[in-house]
Amino acid sequence: MPLLPPRVRLISTGSEITQGMYADSNAQRLSVTLFERGFRVVGHAAAPDDFAAILSAIRDAAAHSDLIIITGGLGPTEDDLNRDVIAQWSNQPLHKDDRAEEMIRERFRRRGREMPLDNVRQAFIPRHATILHNHWGTAPGFLISADEQRPALLALPGPPSEWQPMLAAALDGPLGHAFPDRPRRSIYSLHLAMIPESTVNGCIRDLFAGQPGCELTILASRGHIRLRIAATSATDAENEQNTRRLRDAIAQRIPPEFIFAEGPGDQTLPASLVALFRQQQKTIATAESCTGGWIAKDLTDVPGSSQVFKAGWVTYSNDAKIRDLTVPPTILDRHGAVSEPVVRAMAEGAREKSGADFALSVSGVAGPDGGSEEKPVGTVWFAVASPQGTTAIKYLFNGDRETIRSFATIQALELLRRALLKIPPESTLPD
Amino acid sequence: MPLLPPRVRLISTGSEITQGMYADSNAQRLSVTLFERGFRVVGHAAAPDDFAAILSAIRDAAAHSDLIIITGGLGPTEDDLNRDVIAQWSNQPLHKDDRAEEMIRERFRRRGREMPLDNVRQAFIPRHATILHNHWGTAPGFLISADEQRPALLALPGPPSEWQPMLAAALDGPLGHAFPDRPRRSIYSLHLAMIPESTVNGCIRDLFAGQPGCELTILASRGHIRLRIAATSATDAENEQNTRRLRDAIAQRIPPEFIFAEGPGDQTLPASLVALFRQQQKTIATAESCTGGWIAKDLTDVPGSSQVFKAGWVTYSNDAKIRDLTVPPTILDRHGAVSEPVVRAMAEGAREKSGADFALSVSGVAGPDGGSEEKPVGTVWFAVASPQGTTAIKYLFNGDRETIRSFATIQALELLRRALLKIPPESTLPD
Numbered sequence A, B: 001m002p003l004l005p006p007r008v009r010l011i012s013t014g015s016e017i018t019q020g021m022y023a024d025s026n027a028q029r030l031s032v033t034l035f036e037r038g039f040r041v042v043g044h045a046a047a048p049d050d051f052a053a054i055l056s057a058i059r060d061a062a063a064h065s066d067l068i069i070i071t072g073g074l075g076p077t078e079d080d081l082n083r084d085v086i087a088q089w090s091n092q093p094l095h096k097d098d099r100a101e102e103m104i105r106e107r108f109r110r111r112g113r114e115m116p117l118d119n120v121r122q123a124f125i126p127r128h129a130t131i132l133h134n135h136w137g138t139a140p141g142f143l144i145s146a147d148e149q150r151p152a153l154l155a156l157p158g159p160p161s162e163w164q165p166m167l168a169a170a171l172d173g174p175l176g177h178a179f180p181d182r183p184r185r186s187i188y189s190l191h192l193a194m195i196p197e198s199t200v201n202g203c204i205r206d207l208f209a210g211q212p213g214c215e216l217t218i219l220a221s222r223g224h225i226r227l228r229i230a231a232t233s234a235t236d237a238e239n240e241q242n243t244r245r246l247r248d249a250i251a252q253r254i255p256p257e258f259i260f261a262e263g264p265g266d267q268t269l270p271a272s273l274v275a276l277f278r279q280q281q282k283t284i285a286t287a288e289s290c291t292g293g294w295i296a297k298d299l300t301d302v303p304g305s306s307q308v309f310k311a312g313w314v315t316y317s318n319d320a321k322i323r324d325l326t327v328p329p330t331i332l333d334r335h336g337a338v339s340e341p342v343v344r345a346m347a348e349g350a351r352e353k354s355g356a357d358f359a360l361s362v363s364g365v366a367g368p369d370g371g372s373e374e375k376p377v378g379t380v381w382f383a384v385a386s387p388q389g390t391t392a393i394k395y396l397f398n399g400d401r402e403t404i405r406s407f408a409t410i411q412a413l414e415l416l417r418r419a420l421l422k423i424p425p426e427s428t429l430p431d
Helices: A025-036 A051-062 A082-090 A098-110 A117-123 A160-172 A174-178 A197-207 A236-253 A269-279 A294-300 A318-325 A329-335 A340-354 A401-421 B025-036 B051-062 B082-090 B098-110 B117-123 B160-172 B174-178 B197-207 B236-253 B269-279 B294-300 B318-325 B329-335 B340-354 B401-421
Strands: A007-013 A040-047 A067-071 A094-096 A124-126 A130-132 A141-144 A152-156 A184-193 A214-221 A224-233 A259-263 A284-288 A309-314 A358-364 A379-386 A389-396 B007-013 B040-047 B067-071 B094-096 B124-126 B130-132 B141-144 B152-156 B184-193 B214-221 B224-233 B259-263 B284-288 B309-314 B358-364 B379-386 B389-396
Touching: A007 A025, A007 A051, A025 A040, A025 A067, A025 A160, A025 A184, A040 A051, A040 B051, A051 A067, A051 A082, A051 B040, A082 A094, A082 A124, A082 A152, A094 A098, A098 A117, A098 A130, A117 A124, A124 A141, A130 A160, A141 A160, A141 A174, A152 A160, A152 A174, A160 A174, A184 A236, A184 A269, A184 A401, A197 A214, A197 A224, A197 A236, A214 A236, A224 A236, A259 A269, A269 A294, A269 A401, A284 A294, A284 A340, A294 A309, A294 A401, A294 B294, A309 A318, A309 A340, A309 B318, A318 A329, A318 A340, A318 B309, A318 B340, A329 A340, A340 A358, A340 A379, A340 A389, A340 B318, A358 A401, A379 A401, A389 A401, B007 B025, B007 B051, B025 B040, B025 B067, B025 B160, B025 B184, B040 B051, B051 B067, B051 B082, B082 B094, B082 B124, B082 B152, B094 B098, B098 B117, B098 B130, B117 B124, B124 B141, B130 B160, B141 B160, B141 B174, B152 B160, B152 B174, B160 B174, B184 B236, B184 B269, B184 B401, B197 B214, B197 B224, B197 B236, B214 B236, B224 B236, B259 B269, B269 B294, B269 B401, B284 B294, B284 B340, B294 B309, B294 B401, B309 B318, B309 B340, B318 B329, B318 B340, B329 B340, B340 B358, B340 B379, B340 B389, B358 B401, B379 B401, B389 B401
Parallel strands: A007 A040, A007 A067, A067 A152, A284 A309, A284 A358, B007 B040, B007 B067, B067 B152, B284 B309, B284 B358
Antiparallel strands: A040 B040, A094 A124, A130 A141, A141 A152, A184 A224, A184 A259, A214 A224, A309 B309, A358 A379, A379 A389, B094 B124, B130 B141, B141 B152, B184 B224, B184 B259, B214 B224, B358 B379, B379 B389
């Protein structure tokens, strides 16, 4: 009989969330972790800093769940109501927990300060709750076990830097013990760049249903397509087998050169590219016009990128293209800055100057102004200069300035990947 | 008697949200708009694509609200359950709405296509509901009026590009008419960069409570501090007066040179900076090491930045610093790349080469590797070369690579703003 994942409902507290001042990023992060650890999140909620609203959110969540996880509202101020609300809901009056108080005092002591009187509030927790140590803040968390009337409840502070290690410890400790019969889950993803989602979907349409123990999902975000295989079963071995079968079926439909990364973790195109260039001991230079430094920024986001990234130019003006990249002024006059001859000259100039093995160049019309009938907003020319010579290609992107620049950035990185691996820039999956 | 804002509960539907594959960005965007339009959002919820879960979310939301807004689940597939769930909840059976069907057919016709049979599903809406035209997708929205048993309910499609114009139209039309007695709201913000939140908080502590018709909130995110004045009253004139009073009280405590922008809309530091440089007809060049192009990227995000941004260098290697910015090799040898003499030489080299009025340079240790006892991870040197000469300053930032780089970027932009306005780089608010 298959194991059923315990049902979890999440509650985020704070008027700053219900008023839209901050996004509720805890809900997403918690959902991912809980899914991977064999739970099933069946609902999110956010409530303002109001006793009745929080109590009502907890009661609603309790009706259809095995576990409630509530974040925020454990600070030392009078706005921090979660301890009191949970005490009332669970019928377990607050009492001062000496271990909790000592944790808080110790935290202040290590910073050479006395504990302010207000912070004693944070040591009051519902009787019979299990304290969770907070190594990164003053608010202890706590776990209340399920009983006949109520599901279990885990209270965590709001900041992810505080609750993430607390949740991990709770899953290996009291929370894990409270839900021993969870299924095993594994996530395995394949990553593609700048292939239309509908095209990818068309290739693997027959694989979405009827995969034993596996679920396949396409996630698309700004030119990054992720094929996510989520396997659920009683054992890791079974998950591995089911994942492998589905992964191989995908590989029969999508040739490997389109997949820039695959594996259990998440992966970005810049990180894959830096790893690939490090592995092949090749170096990169960039010459950017419309992307304005975004490509260099993405590459240097990656730790260790200094081993492959030699230099970047943001040649926004024609003067800079001529002076820094030795683009001949006659070409600019004749063809304009957004043209094949100019991106070729930019890439070759950057490669020559920097001494890098590969140089990438981009010039386009990001908008909102600057478009023409011949070169509408969204027109972007790319070139890659490499030991094999220089190739150039043009794309037309739809959207606003931000969208065009972000697509141009990921397209440029994908062209660089293809150049390194000698994959033709224009090859695409059959539609 | 003050007008009470109608209470709204939001529901986002989709298993991709409860599983954490995407963040629920609709909840935040809707909350902001509804707050500004005189409503009060008293709860968010997200439910998976499951009939019972969605129905239960609607019932829970109905208990304490005047209006429910539910997004998603209006597509043409069998996963799209919201029409059926809402029909059951409202006791208004679905019927095919001829106007809705014609809208959908017309949309396909304009693209030269026949309407696929599946899309007829989208024309089925609860009887007595008011149809909302969707100009950007196939799913019509609809509004169900409140009755004795139930609050009003507005059903919208998931993509913001579709629901945003539909919500705006509904607020000016049937939704606005259904809630005529809303208060007027105005939002006015003051923006500061790289001043510790606790310092700002200390300056204006006495202004948080007791402001008639106004609420003051500090919002901090990655070095950007926003002081948000939300005024609520029966008239715009009263809001303006209350806002002005609180704004002036803030101005007495925070000198104007610390405020990079203020006004009713949102504003970023790069956008303010580009506007300021355009106004003063001055130009910018950048020379980046550890920020790797992020400063140039942020400046060129701004439409019209080509008028002020002349050139940028990403001189990640010492070779590039020497070759492109004429940094003397002896300085690099003697002081290392992260040092005052090097950032000075970088800024002066960039200014000289580019011919820009102002040149900004950054060199630091972003980590995770490369730190030393003398120059720990987070050490960042900045210089600005200008017609007045060159100034340099060092900061130590805490956090991971991403945090250090983002703080260094906003700090650099703030130093550039101060240089243009001749504000001393090291001046700060009294703690």
